[in-house]
Amino acid sequence: xxxxxxxxxxxxxxxxxxxxxxxxxxxxxxxxxxxxxxxxxxxxxxxxxxxxxxxxxxxxxxxxxxxxxxxxxxxxxxxxxxxxxxxxxxxxxxxxxxxxxxxxxxxxxxxxxxxxxxxxxxxxxxxxxxxxxxxxxxxxxxxxxxxxxxxxxxxxxxxxxxxxxxxxxxxxxxxxxxxxxxxxxxxxxxxxxxxxxxxxxxxxxxxxxxxxxxxxxxxxxx
Numbered sequence: 001x002x003x004x005x006x007x008x009x010x011x012x013x014x015x016x017x018x019x020x021x022x023x024x025x026x027x028x029x030x031x032x033x034x035x036x037x038x039x040x041x042x043x044x045x046x047x048x049x050x051x052x053x054x055x056x057x058x059x060x061x062x063x064x065x066x067x068x069x070x071x072x073x074x075x076x077x078x079x080x081x082x083x084x085x086x087x088x089x090x091x092x093x094x095x096x097x098x099x100x101x102x103x104x105x106x107x108x109x110x111x112x113x114x115x116x117x118x119x120x121x122x123x124x125x126x127x128x129x130x131x132x133x134x135x136x137x138x139x140x141x142x143x144x145x146x147x148x149x150x151x152x153x154x155x156x157x158x159x160x161x162x163x164x165x166x167x168x169x170x171x172x173x174x175x176x177x178x179x180x181x182x183x184x185x186x187x188x189x190x191x192x193x194x195x196x197x198x199x200x201x202x203x204x205x206x207x208x209x210x211x212x213x214x215x216x217x218x219x220x221x222x
Contacts, residue, residue: 011046019050023057031070039078050075051085055093058117059110069120083121090118091130098136098151108150115154119161126167129158133178134217137185141218148185152194155182156201163205170205179207180215187214 011019018041026034042050058068076083097103097111122129133155140147155178162168162175170179179202186198186209202209 009046009049011042011049015041015046019053023053026067026071028067031067032074035071035074035078038075044079047079047082048085048089050079051082051089055086055089055114055117058090059093059113062113062116065113065117065120068117069124072121087118087121090114090121094118094131094154098147103147103150108153111150111154112157116157116160119158120164122161123158123168124161124164126165128168128174131158133158134181137181138218141185148189148194149191152182152185152197156197156204159201160204170207176212177215179205179212181217183209183212184215184218188218 019038022034022038038050054068054071058065061068072083072086094111094114097107097114100107103111118129118131121127136151137148137155140151159170159175159178162170162172168175170176182198182201186195189195199209
């Protein structure tokens with residue numbers, strides 16, 4: 001992630017190194033204690049920097065997403081603007097990658113991890129998503145079809161968080177419409193990795209793809 005912080009929002013080396021040490025050693029058992037330590041040394045004007053620092057880890061450490069999501073919740077109890085910063089920076093970074101002329105494997109993996117975390121902070125908490133997924137698939141299919149190799153895993157990671165949600169389920173009209181478009185893509189693409197990713201998504205959601213009507217959405221792009 002590229003930093004967009006001004007000079008006044010950059011911490012001293014002491015704070016930076018201390019936060020790095022804390023985050024390198026954070027676990028489920030010491031999470032609350034580590035959060036207390038973070039909030040004791042990070043002033044409010046550095047919360048955006050803290051959010052950026054966390055998202056760099058999110059982008060490369062998917063196995064710790066559950067821990068980092070809980071970290072966000074606990075930190076937000078101390079800094080009211082922290083979760084806003086996280087979601088703002090997260091969506092901006094996702095948008096930046098999606099607008100790249102070509103999405104390479106490195107950015108594709110980053111996109112996938114950021115999608116998983118975005119879903120955990122929104123869908124998993126019953127918060128509607130601010131990304132128009134149907135339009136994203138349509139635009140990629142029409143203008144940059146190769147980018148679907150990375151966009152479909154990104155979308156899949158977002159939607160898999162419905163298993164943590166009380167109200168946003170595969171039967172929800174918004175999710176169902178996306179799944180119908182994804183099924184349509186599965187039928188018309190010749191790329192096996194995309195087909196496989198779609199099949200994994202339906203399996204993860206415990207949905208029978210054969211029981212869902214296919215959309216006629218992408219074929220209008222032809």
